[in-house]
Amino acid sequence: xxxxxxxxxxxxxxxxxxxxxxxxxxxxxxxxxxxxxxxxxxxxxxxxxxxxxxxxxxxxxxxxxxxxxxxxxxxxxxxxxxxxxxxxxxxxxxxxxxxxxxxxxxxxxxxxxxxxxxxxxxxxxxxxxxxxxxxxxxxxxxxxxxxxxxxxxxxxxxxxxxxxxxxxxxxxxxxxxxxxxxxxxxxxxxxxxxxxxxxxxxxxxxxxxxxxxxxxx
Amino acid sequence: xxxxxxxxxxxxxxxxxxxxxxxxxxxxxxxxxxxxxxxxxxxxxxxxxxxxxxxxxxxxxxxxxxxxxxxxxxxxxxxxxxxxxxxxxxxxxxxxxxxxxxxxxxxxxxxxxxxxxxxxxxxxxxxxxxxxxxxxxxxxxxxxxxxxxxxxxxxxxxxxxxxxxxxxxxxxxxxxxxxxxxxxxxxxxxxxxxxxxxxxxxxxxxxxxxxxxxxxx
DNA sequence: AAAAGATTGTTAAAAATTTCACTATGCCCC
DNA sequence: GGGGCATAGTGAAATTTTTAACAATCTTTT
Ligand SMILES: NC(=O)c1ccc[n+]([C@@H]2O[C@H](COP(=O)([O-])OP(=O)(O)OC[C@H]3O[C@@H](n4cnc5c(N)ncnc54)[C@H](O)[C@@H]3O)[C@@H](O)[C@H]2O)c1
Ligand SMILES: NC(=O)c1ccc[n+]([C@@H]2O[C@H](COP(=O)([O-])OP(=O)(O)OC[C@H]3O[C@@H](n4cnc5c(N)ncnc54)[C@H](O)[C@@H]3O)[C@@H](O)[C@H]2O)c1
Numbered sequence: 001x002x003x004x005x006x007x008x009x010x011x012x013x014x015x016x017x018x019x020x021x022x023x024x025x026x027x028x029x030x031x032x033x034x035x036x037x038x039x040x041x042x043x044x045x046x047x048x049x050x051x052x053x054x055x056x057x058x059x060x061x062x063x064x065x066x067x068x069x070x071x072x073x074x075x076x077x078x079x080x081x082x083x084x085x086x087x088x089x090x091x092x093x094x095x096x097x098x099x100x101x102x103x104x105x106x107x108x109x110x111x112x113x114x115x116x117x118x119x120x121x122x123x124x125x126x127x128x129x130x131x132x133x134x135x136x137x138x139x140x141x142x143x144x145x146x147x148x149x150x151x152x153x154x155x156x157x158x159x160x161x162x163x164x165x166x167x168x169x170x171x172x173x174x175x176x177x178x179x180x181x182x183x184x185x186x187x188x189x190x191x192x193x194x195x196x197x198x199x200x201x202x203x204x205x206x207x208x209x210x211x212x213x214x215x216x217x
Numbered sequence: 218x219x220x221x222x223x224x225x226x227x228x229x230x231x232x233x234x235x236x237x238x239x240x241x242x243x244x245x246x247x248x249x250x251x252x253x254x255x256x257x258x259x260x261x262x263x264x265x266x267x268x269x270x271x272x273x274x275x276x277x278x279x280x281x282x283x284x285x286x287x288x289x290x291x292x293x294x295x296x297x298x299x300x301x302x303x304x305x306x307x308x309x310x311x312x313x314x315x316x317x318x319x320x321x322x323x324x325x326x327x328x329x330x331x332x333x334x335x336x337x338x339x340x341x342x343x344x345x346x347x348x349x350x351x352x353x354x355x356x357x358x359x360x361x362x363x364x365x366x367x368x369x370x371x372x373x374x375x376x377x378x379x380x381x382x383x384x385x386x387x388x389x390x391x392x393x394x395x396x397x398x399x400x401x402x403x404x405x406x407x408x409x410x411x412x413x414x415x416x417x418x419x420x421x422x423x424x425x426x427x428x429x430x431x432x433x434x
Numbered sequence: 435a436a437a438a439g440a441t442t443g444t445t446a447a448a449a450a451t452t453t454c455a456c457t458a459t460g461c462c463c464c
Numbered sequence: 465g466g467g468g469c470a471t472a473g474t475g476a477a478a479t480t481t482t483t484a485a486c487a488a489t490c491t492t493t494t
Contacts, residue, residue, distance in 0.1 A: 010451065014423055018416040022398055036471065045400060049453055052473060064472040065460040081419055082426030089418075096320050100313035106398070112418055151421055175421035177414070181239055181323070183262060191424035193417035197394070199235040200410035201306075201329055202298055204368055204392035206231055207408035209299030227481065253441065265441095266483055273443065281442040282490035 013054045017077050019044050020051065024074040036067035083111055090116035090149040092164045093156035094124050094134050097179055101153065102130035115147040120160075137167065144171035151175040158182040230271045234294050236261050237268065241291040253284035300328055307333035307366040309381045310373030311341050311351050314396055318370065319347035332364045337377075354384065361388035368392040375399040 023043045027035060041048040055061055055073075058080040062068045078084055089112050091098050101107065102117055118137040119125060127134045135143055144152075144167075152168040154161050154176060161180035168176065175191040178184055186192055240260045244252060258265040272278055272290075275297040279285045295301055306329050308315050318324065319334055335354040336342060344351045352360055361369075361384075369385040371378050371393060378397035385393065392408040395401055403409055 008450095009427075011420070012451075014420050015416050018413070018419045019400070021419075023400060026399065038471080043400060047453060048471095049455095050451090052471095053452080056473065060473070062472045063460065064458070065462095065470045067471065081423045083419065083422060087418075087422055096317035100317045103313050106415065107418075110415055110418070112422075150425065151418070174425045177417050177421055179414075182243070183236070183240065183260060189428060191421045191428070193421050195412065195414045195417050196235070197396075197412045198323065198327060199232050200394050200412050201304075201324075201327070201368070202235045202238075202300065203228070203231050204394055204408045204410050205300060205304055205329075206298045208367065208391045210226075211406060211408070225480095229481075255441080264483060266485095267481090269441095269443065270482080277443070279442050280490065281488070282440045282492090284441065 007057060009057050013057060014081070016044070016046060016050070016054055017081060019046075020054075021074055021077050021081075024070050024077075027070050028074065032070055034067050035070055035073075037062070040068070086111045086113050087151055088113055088115045088147060088149050089151045089153055090114070090118060090140075090144060090147070090168075091153045091155060092118045092137065092140070092168070093154065093160070093180075094119040094121075094127075094129065095155060095157075098153075098155040099129055101155065102132060112151070116143055116149055118143075118164075137164065140164075140167035141171040144168060144173065149173065151177065154178040154180050154184075156180055224274060226274050230274060231298070233261070233263060233267070233271055234298060236263075237271075238291055238294050238298075241287050241294075244287050245291065249287055251284050252287055252290075254279070257285070303328045303330050304368055305330055305332045305364060305366050306368040306370055307331070307335060307357075307361060307364070307385075308370045308372060309335045309354065309357070309385070310371065310377070310397075311336040311338075311344075311346065312372060312374075315370075315372040316346055318372065319349060329368070333360055333366055335360075335381075354381065357381075357384035358388040361385060361390065366390065368394065371395040371397050371401075373397055 020040065023040060037048040037051045041051050059076070061073050061076045089107070091101055091114055094102070094117050098117070102114060107114060114130070114132060117129060117132045117134050118140055119134050120137045124134050125136045149171070150173070152173050154164050156164050158180045159182070161178060161182045162184050165176060165184045165186060169186060169190065173190065176184070176186065177193050177195060179195045181196060181198055184192065237257065240257060254265040254268045258268050276293070278290050278293045306324070308318055308331055311319065311334050315334065319331060324331060331347070331349060334346060334349045334351050335357055336351050337354045341351050342353045366388070367390070369390050371381050373381050375397045376399070378395060378399045379401050382393060382401045382403060386403060386407065390407065393401070393403065394410050394412060396412045398413060398415055401409065
């Protein structure tokens with residue numbers, strides 16, 4: 001079957017593919033060699049058809065009557081997502097969260113190399129964190145280009161997010177992951193994702209409230 | 218119109234309501250008193266009908282011909298989400314990320330009070346961070362009940378997440394926000410949310426790859 | 435006080451996504 | 465090598481979610 005390259009791929013599919021990769025890696029560590037859509041579905045908490053459908057957007061990776069080879073499927077998904085290469089990223093805002101990111105190894109392990117760390121606080125500039133020197137954010141456009149940054153990670157306070165984004169846009173950034181709790185304005189050709197952990201707390205609080213309300217009725 | 222309390226409310230609606238609150242707070246700071254669904258939609262990046270529909274799940278908050286009163290709408294949404302009260306939360310895993318959360322004021326400002334910080338590392342136990350003493354995670358069930366924790370935040374490494382969750386479940390926790398990149402098993406009456414920032418990086422990488430591929434064709 | 439203008443709440447239509455059901459295909463055992 | 469079993473891939477159906485359209489109603493103007 002030809003790969004459906006021209007079909008629009010649901011956002012939800014991409015986020016599930018990331019979950020599949022995660023679970024496949026777990027299985028790999030446990031020495032599992034082959035897995036069925038049924039089994040993978042259970043461990044990802046989704047419907048088996050959903051998995052098969054999601055994969056069908058990119059090709060055929062399974063063996064009928066058998067299942068999927070864990071390692072191969074993981075590699076195939078990663079390749080489909082564009083993760084069979086490394087990506088240069090920059091962190092803008094070296095506060096509590098920015099530091100946590102710089103110190104955390106998981107990014108590099110996943111192929112996202114932090115090549116720049118920027119802050120506007122003179123006390124932070126020059127400091128070394130996770131093997132990187134903090135650079136003045138006035139040098140953002142220049143350095144972003146120089147370091148060949150493709151993705152920017154915003155960890156400034158909310159009210160500074162747009163300014164930081166503007167600097168990145170100036171340098172022709174292609175994608176942004178925004179941790180600041182503020183919507184940002186970007187041209188349509190820039191991929192933006194929001195990591196909004198407060199929203200998840202809201203959601204949990206709501207669901208608890210709701211299930212308690214239901215219990216009372 | 219009666220509130221549609223018995224209708225199932227889409228997950229996506231809840232997450233948008235959180236965005237509305239965010240933007241309404243921004244408008245409030247700028248002194249905006251009244252806003253139309255049209256204007257709010259622009260600043261949230263959604264469709265105006267979507268906003269009116271989302272709000273309709275909970276009641277009527279607007280004034281035809283006028284719009285919504287910013288402060289009142291914000292309060293009404295927060296009340297609908299169960300945020301018109303405080304929630305006791307506990308952080309499990311006081312590493313880079315756990316520390317960032319403990320030091321960050323935004324949680325408290327939103328009504329989520331961190332009442333407990335747990336870690337299994339003997340070198341961390343007893344340390345004071347953000348005004349809280351780090352407690353040994355073996356005391357989790359006991360302390361969780363004692364402190365009346367309702368929501369647990371998991372910031373342990375992925376392979377420890379399930380263990381931490383089990384402790385929380387033992388204590389009858391109602392909701393969990395999991396930052397560790399691992400799916401966790403919980404009974405259906407526990408609300409679980411995943412904050413998976415790597416997924417957002419994956420998504421950005423994919424969208425960049427895709428738009429570049431499109432450009433080449 | 436009526437008419438015009440604006441904008442909500444709501445119903446209907448459209449679009450997107452998920453799930454189901456079935457067909458095709460591969461492996462294993464006899 | 466053929467039959468039975470398992471499971472991927474896929475087209476259709478069901479469901480959910482989003483968008484559009486419009487009647488209801490509030491404010492402002494004349
Ligand atoms: N701390 C957390 O656990 C956490 C969790 C989720 C989201 N967030 C969000 O992430 C953001 C950062 O949180 P934090 O706790 O690290 O805050 P922080 O105040 O510790 O750090 C913010 C940093 O951004 C820098 N900064 C400000 N304006 C800048 C600019 N224009 N260019 C470059 N750097 C600039 C500041 O100097 C500071 O170092 C906030 O928006 C916060 O809401 C934080
Ligand atoms: N650092 C980041 O920026 C970042 C961002 C997103 C997600 N994460 C995820 O968050 C988690 C924590 O990241 P981190 O950088 O803080 O790691 P870390 O190694 O700095 O901290 C983990 C902490 O958990 C503690 N711990 C381990 N097992 C425990 C248990 N059973 N009970 C209680 N505490 C336990 C450890 O002692 C350690 O203090 C990881 O799963 C990571 O993938 C981190």
